[in-house]
Amino acid sequence: MSIERLAIEGGRPVRTRPLPSGKKVGKEELKEIIDVIDAGNLFRWGGTKVQQFEEEFAHLLGKKYAVASTSGTAAIHVAIGMLNPNPGDEIITAPITDIGSVIPILYQTAIPIFAEVDPETLNLDPDSVERNITPKTRAILPVHLFGNPCDMDALNDIAQRHGLTVIEDCSQAHFCTYKGKFVGTLGDIGCFSLQQSKHITTGDGGITVTDHEEFGIRGKLFADKGWRREEYGPRHYVVFGPNYRMNELTGAVACAQLRRGQDIVAARRRNGDLLTQLIQDVAHVRPQKLLDGCQHGYWLYGLIVQKNAPFTADEFSKAMQAEGLPASPHYIGKPIFLCHEAVRTQTLFGDSHFPFDHPHARKGITYDENTCPITQDVLNRLVTLPMSEFYTEEDVHDIAAGIQKVARLLRA
Numbered sequence: 001m002s003i004e005r006l007a008i009e010g011g012r013p014v015r016t017r018p019l020p021s022g023k024k025v026g027k028e029e030l031k032e033i034i035d036v037i038d039a040g041n042l043f044r045w046g047g048t049k050v051q052q053f054e055e056e057f058a059h060l061l062g063k064k065y066a067v068a069s070t071s072g073t074a075a076i077h078v079a080i081g082m083l084n085p086n087p088g089d090e091i092i093t094a095p096i097t098d099i100g101s102v103i104p105i106l107y108q109t110a111i112p113i114f115a116e117v118d119p120e121t122l123n124l125d126p127d128s129v130e131r132n133i134t135p136k137t138r139a140i141l142p143v144h145l146f147g148n149p150c151d152m153d154a155l156n157d158i159a160q161r162h163g164l165t166v167i168e169d170c171s172q173a174h175f176c177t178y179k180g181k182f183v184g185t186l187g188d189i190g191c192f193s194l195q196q197s198k199h200i201t202t203g204d205g206g207i208t209v210t211d212h213e214e215f216g217i218r219g220k221l222f223a224d225k226g227w228r229r230e231e232y233g234p235r236h237y238v239v240f241g242p243n244y245r246m247n248e249l250t251g252a253v254a255c256a257q258l259r260r261g262q263d264i265v266a267a268r269r270r271n272g273d274l275l276t277q278l279i280q281d282v283a284h285v286r287p288q289k290l291l292d293g294c295q296h297g298y299w300l301y302g303l304i305v306q307k308n309a310p311f312t313a314d315e316f317s318k319a320m321q322a323e324g325l326p327a328s329p330h331y332i333g334k335p336i337f338l339c340h341e342a343v344r345t346q347t348l349f350g351d352s353h354f355p356f357d358h359p360h361a362r363k364g365i366t367y368d369e370n371t372c373p374i375t376q377d378v379l380n381r382l383v384t385l386p387m388s389e390f391y392t393e394e395d396v397h398d399i400a401a402g403i404q405k406v407a408r409l410l411r412a
């Protein structure tokens with residue numbers, strides 16, 4: 001009988017064919033685009049597609065207002081524009097995210113405060129959020145990381161007790177649910193990215209939803225240079241904001257993508273949940289924890305190497321790759337504020353330290369290695385695996401077999 005050996009040590013790899021991939025756009029998108037070209041107007045005002053996308057997205061989520069925009073970053077900026085903070089106001093957010101969650105806070109001259117993540121869910125730890133609240137705090141901006149819904153009851157409870165607005169970053173979490181409700185509908189404002197890698201995509205794009213009338217009206221104006229278009233005659237801008245308007249070609253693709261969205265997420269969910277089930281007894285690595293009553297969307301599949309494991313995240317990832325299965329260590333590597341030199345050094349506008357040195361701002365806010373040590377530790381131990389709606393059950397079984405083999409045999 002032959003002894004099983006890791007591929008990294010010369011054994012037979014679990015998988016010799018690449019995992020499947022597929023095209024995210026096709027005839028349905030093309031048909032919508034042709035409508036726009038036939039109509040001859042690519043601009044959202046005077047067109048129908050962007051408005052249709054906003055209405056259908058809002059309807060699907062059961063929200064009153066939706067504002068389409070040019071990216072997930074823009075969608076979050078629109079949310080911050082709805083909130084309209086004062087310079088130096090604080091917004092508590094997650095240290096494991098894309099910089100697109102952070103840039104809008106700073107551009108709107110508020111200050112991001114990074115609470116720790118829970119090392120099992122990888123999402124904001126509500127206790128840490130509460131410890132970070134100060135008289136300057138205006139909002140909490142949780143990120144549903146990899147499509148894993150945050151502990152929204154706990155976060156909403158904190159927000160309510162402290163009079164804060166909750167802005168959900170759902171850029172990785174379209175159609176993921178918390179206790180039967182879509183994420184993005186649980187807080188005050190929900191933001192989505194439509195960038196190429198996301199569950200539904202227009203290449204780049206975004207959308208922001210809310211039920212609050214004041215936010216809804218302000219958001220629409222904010223994304224359109226503050227221009228109240230119902231008025232004729234001399235220009236009259238009523239909100240200070242950029243131009244984040246989605247165009248009709250993008251809106252056309254978005255309409256078609258929206259029709260596919262829930263099926264895409266259901267397929268990813270089937271695959272991700274199956275993987276979790278297949279690896280539940282594996283030693284030394286654990287999947288990102290999903291809270292009871294939640295449905296994940298597996299934008300990525302997160303695996304956490306346990307503290308006493310006989311291998312590191314780097315070693316585990318290399319061994320998986322040798323088995324023919326993609327895996328990457330550490331996701332963003334460091335808490336997001338250490339990934340961006342201008343943010344870390346708080347030097348954003350010229351060589352000033354605005355808004356950190358604004359008279360209204362709390363003194364002594366810094367971003368360094370001691371800001372989120374729990375988050376750094378779990379990033380050190382994190383491995384991400386791609387997940388896809390194009391994987392078959394057999395593909396998922398191969399991924400599980402690879403994880404089982406590597407976790408059993410790998411010794412540093």
Ligand SMILES: Cc1ncc(COP(=O)(O)O)c(C=O)c1O
Nearest residue numbers: 071072073098100101171193195
């Ligand atoms: C969690 C999160 N927030 C915000 C963004 C920003 O989205 P975009 O790249 O569409 O601007 C992303 C995109 O990767 C993201 O993953």
